[in-house]
Every structure is written in C-alpha cells, then in structure tokens.
Amino acid sequence: MDFFFIIASAVKIFGFTFLVILPLVAYSTYAERRVSAVLQDRVGPNRVGIPATLFGFKKDLKLFGLIQPLADGVKGLLKEDFTPAHVRKSFYWMAPAFTAAPAFVSLCVIPFGSAVTIFGYEIKMVIADIGVGPLFIFAIASLSVYGITLAGWASNSKYPFLGGVRSCAQMISYEIALGLSVIPVLLFFGKLNLSDIVTYQAANGWLLLPLWNENGTLIHEAYWQTSSQQWLLLLPMGISFFVFTTSIFAETNRMPFDLPECETELVGGYHTEYSSMKFALFFMGEYAAMIVGSALIVTIFLGGWSLGFGLDSALLQTSEGDWKWYAGLIHMGAFLAKTVAFIIFFIWVRWTVPRFRYDQLMKLGWVVFFELALFNIFLAALIIAAPHIGLLNTFLFGIPALVITALLMFFITKANEVRRKAKVT
C-alpha cells in the first residue's frame, strides 16, 4: 500500500506539474499574446510552426503559431545571460527561483479530478491531500513576494528597487483581503480540505451556482422550500468571490495591479536588470501564479472538477454512488476547461482595465476590500447562524450587530476620506 502510494504520488506529481501545468504556463503566454491581439484588432504571433521546408517539403506548417512558446523558450535559453557588474550576485541569482518555485509548490493541494480506482486502490486526484488547503496556498504563494523584492533589491538600481518595494507593499495590503474574503466560504463548508470542498460542491451545487441538490435534480419544489438559506448565502459568497478574485489579480501582479513592473513608470520594474532565462523564469512564475489563482478560484467558488448542474450524479455515477471508471478523466477535463476559461478571463481583464494609480491601489486594498471582507464575514456568519439561533434573536441581536459593524466600516472609510481632503487644501 505504501509503495503503491509513493508510485501514485510520483506519477501524479510528474503528470500534473510537468505534463499539464508547465505546458499550460507556456501556452498561457501564447494565449496572452493571441487573445490580447484579438481584443485589440491585431493578429498576434501566428507564424511559428513546423519548418517543413527545411526537410524538403513544399510548404511550412503554420499551425496558428502554436509552436511559438517553444521558440520563446529556445530563445530564452540561447540568449546571453548577462549579469550586470553592480548587482548582488547571490540574491540576484536566487530571486527568479524564489518567484517561480512557490507558484509550482502551491499547486500540490489543488484537486484536479475525482478519485480514480486502479487495481483496487483509490487514488485521490490531488498531489497532497492535506487538511489546510487554502491556508497552505496562501502561505506558500505569498512567499513569491520574496523573489520580487529580492530581485528589486539585488539589482541595485533605482527602478527595480521601486518595483520591489511596491510589490512588497501591494502584497501585504492584498494578502489581508485575500485571507479574510475566503473566511465566509470556510464558515459555510466548515473544513479546509479542498478535495472535500469540491466533493461537497459536486453534490450540493457550486458555491456561486447553488442550483441543484444532493438528489441531482436541477430545480425542484421541495428544494426551493428548504434551502432558501443557500440562496441568501449567495450575497456574502458573491462579495467573497469578488474580493477574492480581485485580490488574486493583485497577488499575481496582473494588469490592473501590475505596479511592480509597470512599463510606463518603472521601465520594467523588478526585472529590468534581468535577461534571458532568468527573465523568463519571472514570467513563468507570474503565469504559474495566475494558473494557481484561477485553479483556486475555480476550486472554491465554481465547483472544481465537478461538471455541475446535477450531471455528475446523473451521468458519471453508478447506482451505488461510486464514480464510473471514466469519471476521473472527464472531471480532469472539466477542471482544466474551467481553469483555462478563467485564465482567459484574467487576460481579458488585463487588456481592458487600465492600471491603477498607486494611492488608489493602496486605498482599494486597505480601505475598501479590507472593510468589505470583514463586514462580509459578519454577514455570512449571521446568515449561517440564523436558523440555529431563531428568528427573534436574529432580529434582536444579529441584525443590529451587523448594522453596527457596517457603520463602523463605513466611518473608517469616511475618516480616511476626510483626512485626504484636509491634506489637499
């Protein structure tokens, strides 16, 4: 059993990281360029294909430029790896790895499919089935700021330094909102194991689409009568989703919040002094973080690998409630499709929304999202607690407490506003 577990884990690690995520990283750079091009009425890289003319064929195969990431990689490896004389070498060399590694490490708790039974052993399609899923991701993913800050500091020149400092400040201000926004979700599920969270969602409806129940029926009469709480919960969960997604944008240094590397102000930001594969590593880290972010959003809010709409139990389960043998594959496909859709959403937002000013970014993090997430926790707690404490207590204590919290948050925001105005005059 133990031996089998080790083999299975090794296969999962190799398969998931090297055969799925690394190509996905490469192709998300390609998608970034193609999707951005299409959004802006351009063409994008559509030339690199198989150079068949080199082997005596009449025409090159263009393949819509799908070989482009490979060419980029080759170019990255063949370029001169230049280290400026004024950098602090050890940190300068370590920084790209510090950026790329955490993103890949945090992948290991993401469940990418339902359990598969092979030779009588049940294999969970997650590399590390630990009970602290989201917390692990937050802990590891926030390490990647070290890479950026170190890169900024070790480069020993002004623009990278500013980029590093910005990244540090931004990460701190959004980490709080990120952590707080996921608490209502954890209140609702009552557990931190991501596989269990997804299994629950597969049976009872996605967190943002609670449209079906454990019987697998889409909308059914008794369901409407009994689970009104679920519909009410949509409000705090919606806020959670919004704050969480925006914080993930900030966490991965994506466009509306890409101040650490904004080209117009800081040349290239923290990676100004980097070239060739070290620079490419920063990029890989960024895209891997984006993939982890979208996978996490999909896992927590959009049902992870489940097909949804009651299809899981209707199509993929036997009458005893076990998964059919091909269910795992379909679930992996569903997970991948959802993640890719979310990556495309990330790209779409990047090429639509202009960059925030730095004070706007800070204000959004500390004054808006922090308060909103905090208030959201109380709201979710009240909605979850309401059936247990009874109607009277809800109205006597729950709602006044909620209003007081809301007012408190509002006045904190206002206080900040007043001070800002006083400074201007």
Next chain:
Amino acid sequence: MAIVKVKRPKLYWYEHLYLPAILKGLIITLKHAIASLRGKAQGGKELASSGLGVTMQYPEQKWDAQLPEYYRGVPALVTDEQKRERCVSCQLCEFICPPKAITIMPGEIQSEDPWAKVEKAPQKFDIDMIRCIYCGMCEEVCPEQAIFLRQDYAMTGVSRLEMVNDKDRLYEIGGIREGLVNKWNELK
C-alpha cells in the same frame, strides 16, 4: 495665459464603485474581439486587412497599391526617353546628403558622343542604402532631374557590400522616366 480651473466631475455612488465602467470596458473589448474574429473589425476593409483584426500580413499582402504618390522609397537614377543618362555628376546630391550615403566619381563624355556638349557623366555613382535615410534631399537638390526616390522599399542584403547600390543597379531601379525637362536638346 488664462488659467482654466478644471472641476472634477461629480460621480454618482454607482460610478464610485467603478464596476459598471469596468463591465462596460469588458463588453467593448469583447465586441472588438468578436468583430475581429468574424473578420469585420472596424476599419478593416479600408486598411485591406487580412481578415483578422485590421492587420495586413506583410509578405503575403503588400501595401504597394495604397502607397501615396509622394512616398519616399529607394533613391535611383533615371534615363529619359532619349536613353540619355540624366546625371551630369555635378555632385550637389553628394554634398547635400545628410548621412553622406552618396559617392560620385565624375567622368567625361567623349567628344564623339552625340551628347558631348553635356561634358560630364558619372563614372561611378554609389548610394549606400545602409546610410540612406530616405530624406529626399538629393531629389530636391538635383538641377538635372536625374535622381528620384522610387516607391520601392524592400531593400535587403546579407552583407554591407550588397546594400551599396552601384550605377548600373541605380539605373535599373530608376528605369526610363518620361515628361522631364530636356534642357540639353537642340533649340528648335
């Protein structure tokens, strides 16, 4: 200078949320994406696009038909309809050329030549296309209407030497140009 005080626009509460504006932006980019994919991008037809966005894809499609008359491409020497090479090697272009791309070695026209009274013609005429900045000053300064900037723009070569246009090549590019002032003809 009058000082214009610009008032910040007053935003409604829902505008303060910025979400409607972001949503609007997303819809606009999505519209562009869909139009681009359907080959109906705004202005695509006027710009002769390749069908994806408004971009013309270069080696397959070329802008030649749309080039304006005043386009400044490769400079070249011309002959007129009497097959006379118009350059008299006065070297004005050589002197005016800002990047010093033109090198002329003047030569004499033999006395038995029907155009002997022109006296001079270039022995060698080189334009270094690596140096040329396509300013058109040579054309402007030429008193003989001998050098013109053509509409060709795709000058390529694999060595520096290949990028130097010599006299034969320049006449080949320039060809015969009609309707010029033939001031060396006999008066009638």
